[in-house]
Amino acid sequence: MKRIVIVEDDSKAALALCVRLKANGYTTWIAQDAISGLNLILLNRPDLVILDITLPCGNGLALAERLGEFPEAAGTPLIFSTGSNDSTVGEKVQRLGAVALLRKPYDADTLLTAVRLGLAHPRRIPTLTAAAKDASPSAQYRKRVLIVEDDEKVARALSLRIQAAGFDTSIATDGLAGVRSAVASRPDAVVLDISLPAGDGFSVAERIQANVAEPIPLIFLTASKRQEFRHRASQLGAAGFFEKPYQPEALLAALNRATRATIG
Numbered sequence: 001m002k003r004i005v006i007v008e009d010d011s012k013a014a015l016a017l018c019v020r021l022k023a024n025g026y027t028t029w030i031a032q033d034a035i036s037g038l039n040l041i042l043l044n045r046p047d048l049v050i051l052d053i054t055l056p057c058g059n060g061l062a063l064a065e066r067l068g069e070f071p072e073a074a075g076t077p078l079i080f081s082t083g084s085n086d087s088t089v090g091e092k093v094q095r096l097g098a099v100a101l102l103r104k105p106y107d108a109d110t111l112l113t114a115v116r117l118g119l120a121h122p123r124r125i126p127t128l129t130a131a132a133k134d135a136s137p138s139a140q141y142r143k144r145v146l147i148v149e150d151d152e153k154v155a156r157a158l159s160l161r162i163q164a165a166g167f168d169t170s171i172a173t174d175g176l177a178g179v180r181s182a183v184a185s186r187p188d189a190v191v192l193d194i195s196l197p198a199g200d201g202f203s204v205a206e207r208i209q210a211n212v213a214e215p216i217p218l219i220f221l222t223a224s225k226r227q228e229f230r231h232r233a234s235q236l237g238a239a240g241f242f243e244k245p246y247q248p249e250a251l252l253a254a255l256n257r258a259t260r261a262t263i264g
Contacts, residue, residue, distance in 0.1 A: 002119055003027045005048040007037035007063065008081070009055050017050065017168040020108055021115070034058035038066060043075050047101075048118045053082040054087065077118035080164075081106070087142045090166030100160040113156040115211040143188040143259040144168045147203060148178035149221070150196050152199045158191065165252045167259075175199030182216060187260040189239065191251075194229060205236050218260035219251070 004026050008014040014030045021028050029044055031037035033056040041049060049067075053060040060080060067073040080093045083104040093101050099118035102110060145167045149155035152173060159169040170185065172178040174197040182190055190208065194201035205218050219240035220233045233241045240254035 001025060001027050002045060002048065003029075004048045004050060004115070005029050005037065005040050005046040006050045007031045007034070007040075007055065008050070008052045009033060010052075016039055020111065022256070024112060026115070032056070034060070034063045037063055041067065041076065042070060044070055046076065048077050048079065048115060050079045050081065050115075053080055053084065053093075061092055061096065064098075076117075079114050079118055087166075090163060094165045098164045101164045102160075103163075104213065109154060110160070113153060114160050117157045117160060125169070128155065135185065142166065142168045144170070144185065145255060145259075146170050146178065146182055146185065146187040146190045147170065148172045148175070148181075148190060148196065148201070149193045150174060151193075161248050162191075162252070162255065165255075167255065173197075175201075175204040178204050179207045179211070181213045186212060187216065189217040189219060189255055191219045191255070193198065194220055194224065202232055202236065209236075219258065221246070 004021055006014050006017050006028055008017065008030070009032045009047070011032065014032065018028045018030055029040050029046070035057045037051070037055070049066060051060040055063070058145060061135045064078055067076060077099045078097065079100045079102060080098050081102040081104060082089055083182065090101055100114035102114060145162055147155050147158055147169055149158065149171065150173050155171045155173065159171055162169050170181060172181045172189070176199065178192070178196070192201045196204060201220055209215050215237065217239040220238050221242050221244060222229055223244045225243060232242055239258035240251065242251055
């Protein structure tokens with residue numbers, strides 16, 4: 001049974017989180033300020049911490065930095081939550097190694113997907129590697145990424161990881177929806193699974209590029225090892241090609257390079 005500490009000063013929100021997590025088999029503790037949160041984390045050594053950014057007695061970002069001072073807590077996966085729309089928050093939490101950033105209000109499925117993602121990574125994302133630094137987009141402009149993926153759980157997990165790196169995301173779960181969304185919203189990049197309902201990823205990519213004035217950077221994902229897939233992606237000018245499973249930091253670095261190019 002995995003253990004989770006919730007650091008949230010809104011007692012109703014904290015209780016709702018606690019009930020939802022317990023219903024899914026997790027053990028939970030609640031702290032309503034940063035000092036109590038630090039004590040609970042050091043005492044119970046949880047598998048995951050859900051941390052509100054705005055807290056009494058110090059904010060969540062400062063608490064996360066303090067955790068790094070304690071060997072028993074330094075590797076704990078962190079999920080941040082916030083009601084703020086501050087565009088710099090995503091970059092800040094990514095530098096702290098966040099598994100995810102949840103912007104309130106969020107639904108139960110989003111929460112549980114983030115929790116499963118966090119528990120699947122026993123150590124936080126490295127923040128001092130060249131790839132991680134390269135993956136931090138400028139706080140001046142939140143770039144938009146369209147994810148075209150038919151597995152909704154995979155799509156949500158990928159969306160959370162990309163949001164934690166400071167991007168805005170949207171999701172389409174089939175090829176037709178992906179084309180419509182790309183043409184209508186003109187995202188800065190598209191992350192595109194090759195195996196899709198209503199058209200494979202390559203045909204979707206061709207239709208997107210044929211219907212926009214300027215080419216959109218495309219990053220392809222696939223579970224296949226077929227060499228012709230990589231060749232076809234190259235022909236379409238792919239900004240990235242990743243065979244599952246892949247390193248999240250590498251995908252984020254590719255996204256950052258691609259979206260930098262779109263704004264010159």
